[in-house]
Amino acid sequence: MIDLYRMQREKLVGMLAPVLFIAGAILLTGFVDENPERTAEMTRGTFGPTAWPSYMLYGVIFFAVGWLLQDVLTAYWKARVARKDVAGKTEATAQPRVSDVLEVRVLIAIGVIAAYGYLIPLIGFAFATLLFFLIWFVLGGIRKPRLIGIVSVAGTLFMLYLFVKLAAMPLSRGEGVFGEWTVALYQFLKVF
């Protein structure tokens, strides 16, 4: 029998990943179709629209189980080696810690990008991009205000020419007064 208590705690945490995939996939199999009765009636025993995603979810479960078994066996052998090692000087497996994976700076960056995406329809692409550049450069550790200002303005102008003038993309101009300001800016820059 596998002695789980002998395994390193980090390894157990590492094994959570395949377990989560298995649990997630099992859970998702119940959400493939919103109205299974109607689909069953429509397909009448043939391969219907839900067959493919369902089989693929079974595939996720199968390979996650394989991954888990492999990890469990590896950990079991390592635990046996550790038991035999009197001095207990076995090398610890380098498992990534949560703090290594999600640093505060990265979390802030994710928030800034999400806010940027949220602000585009509200204040328009031009002003949202300028604001994004300013915040991003400060977040990235640039401490020269003049450099931040010049690069932000130049970068925003470059993006406007690229996407609005050249690519003619229908980017949001913003709501209310921001919409008016954006139009005025476009006319001033002759990109509109």
Added chain:
Amino acid sequence: METLINLSNGMLTAVDPFNLGIMLIGLTVGVVAGALPGISFVNAMAIALPFTYMMTPLSSMVFLGGIYAGGVFGGSISSILINIPGTPASLPSCWDGFPMTKRGESSRALTIAISASATGGVASALLLTFGAPPFAQFALAFGQPEFFAATVLGLVSIIAIAKAAPWVSLLSLFIGIVVGSVGIDPLYGVPRLTFGIPGLQSGINFVVVMIGLFAFCEVLEMLAKSTHGSVKDGKARFKLPSFRDFWSVKGSAARGAGIGCLIGMVPGAGATVGAVVAYGIEKQVSSDGAKFGTGVAAGLAAPEAAKNATTGAAMIPLLTLGIPGSAATAIMLAALVLHGVTPGPLLFATQTDMVYTIFASLLLANVFMIGAGVLVARGFSSLLKVPPTVLGAFIVVMSVVGAYGVRNNLFDVYVCLFFGIVGYVMKRVNFPTAPLVLGVILGPLAERYFLTSLANYDNDIGIFVSRPISASILAFALVFVMWSLIPDAIRKTRRGLRQAA
């Protein structure tokens, strides 16, 4: 003879000022992106993908082909000058290229790298031109079951990239296929895995997933490393390539090109495998093999030729069967699909002009790469002075606009950001992202072939194994999976038993 006539017609279209112009822009973008550590050419291709909306299918392929050819080479500039591979495939170039730079031979090393890469690239473009049409002729015998089998082979071939963790790679692949199946199904109009969210009804677009996984993820990684300020100062005085330098390594370049062409045709192998294998073989073959790693020209020329030789070769399965062998060719497949072009043998019959223009453009791209390589190598030290924070900001804006531009939908921006976070976490815990991307792209295609095969053959599931070509391809795919899974399991079991003993 017919091939030559088609190629000359293709060449005429390729040298059209617009096509030539965008190919040169793509080439320069690729070399720059490849040369800058942290911004791979695959990211550049993913960011450039939305820009191809306003192009014709041909122009988009010429543009992306330019980035691809230039990017595969570009990584060697930073490998040789500052010992940081711009792309994984450029790693072997560090082993002998950087010691040459340390000896003050950076100019010679770059000359050898550029000329060997161009040789490999031209060789593979010729192989593509003359090898792809006969292969496509054979593939004309394919029906829906054969295409399904070929797509399955394309899907499973991805585990060749990550042989160290085949279970995890296959898991990633299946997750990608599940992601690709989200939304209303095309045959019955039934919403699947949408959780009642209106934005998910139209599905998760693969471009959005790719931008998130490649571009956003890279920016977050860049920020996590906290590298503001220049990476390193590359001090290169670069001269024009000399014929004598190239001639001294002609044998190594030829061998590297041959190996690259062979490996490139295998889906999933790619430039990295080609370069590493070519380096290993050259070490065995060369009379200076024992000195490899100390700055031997042959040790630089062989992997350089091999990695660029994989570019054209990798496009053979892409154009003839719709099987992308790498993340870069997967993006090219995405560009074709976006423009409503289905790669496969029929493409050679129905759009001959386009196919041969792509071949001709790839030939030209590899020749013009010499010029682009020289220019970028000369301005490399200036490029490295751009702080990664600034580069990251521009990538974010371009990615957000790219994701938004797919369907003019803000929901896609959030989906893109979600996949950026997922990609970042996956990268940090060494969970492969390439299979997931392939699953999102090829999954819907495989499903379509699967369902249409069943619809055409009275829902007979046995049709896939009763037709000889389809059965052979599926058997090959099965062998491929077993070949990856079983030795991995045996190796791990043996290691465990050895440790336990």
